[in-house]
Amino acid sequence: QVQLVESGGGLVQPGESLRLSCAASGFTSEHWAICWFRQAPGKKREGVSCISGSNGNTYYLNTVKGRFTISKDNAKSTVYLQIDNLKPEDTAVYSCAAVEGAPSFFPAGIRPADSAFTSWGQGTQVTVSS
Numbered sequence: 001q002v003q004l005v006e007s008g009g010g011l012v013q014p015g016e017s018l019r020l021s022c023a024a025s026g027f028t029s030e031h032w033a034i035c036w037f038r039q040a041p042g043k044k045r046e047g048v049s050c051i052s053g054s055n056g057n058t059y060y061l062n063t064v065k066g067r068f069t070i071s072k073d074n075a076k077s078t079v080y081l082q083i084d085n086l087k088p089e090d091t092a093v094y095s096c097a098a099v100e101g102a103p104s105f106f107p108a109g110i111r112p113a114d115s116a117f118t119s120w121g122q123g124t125q126v127t128v129s130s
Contacts, residue, residue, distance in 0.1 A: 002026045002098045002119035004034075009094060009124030012086055020081040020124060022096035027077075033104035034079040035059070035111055036070065038092035038126075048094075050111040051079055054104040059111040086128045095123040 008020040022034055035050035049070040050059040058070055069082040079096060103116035 002028075002032075002100070004096050004098060004119055004121035006094065006096055006121045006124040009126045011127045011129065013130050014087060014128055016086050016128075017082065017084045018086065018126060020083065020094055020126070022079045022081075022121060024077045024079065024096075024098060027098075027100060029100040029104075031102075031104045032098060032100050033106060033112060034072070034096055034098050035117070036079075036081045036094055036096050038090075038094045040089075040092040043092075047111050047114070049081060050106065052104050052106055055106075057106055057108040059106065059109055083126070086126075088128045090126060091128050093123040093125050096121045 003025045005023045031054040033052040035047050037045050037047050039045040048061045048064050049068050051070045051072050067084050072079045097117040098119045099112050099116045103112040106112050
């Protein structure tokens, strides 16, 4: 099973930036994708961004486009989520999740279904407050 470890969260002021990291290990397939999800207190979990290690496609939730940037470092087996111009509504626990095989070939702009994710990290807290 894939192991995922997130880091980089913290308490920041509105307008500041953070870079979250998701270190992955244990892939059984060369075809994989990793997505970032977030869940705020009392709200449903939402997928905010994904990147495919298979075809390089990316996905962004409409409400974060222009502020969130996902990238990967294959040599380090790490996926990053750069979050700029943080807003109080970005406050949430951010978790990364992985898919392998066919679901990793998602088309640009359409992320894998929640049911496809087989491995999840423990999450990192992002709090945006003045």
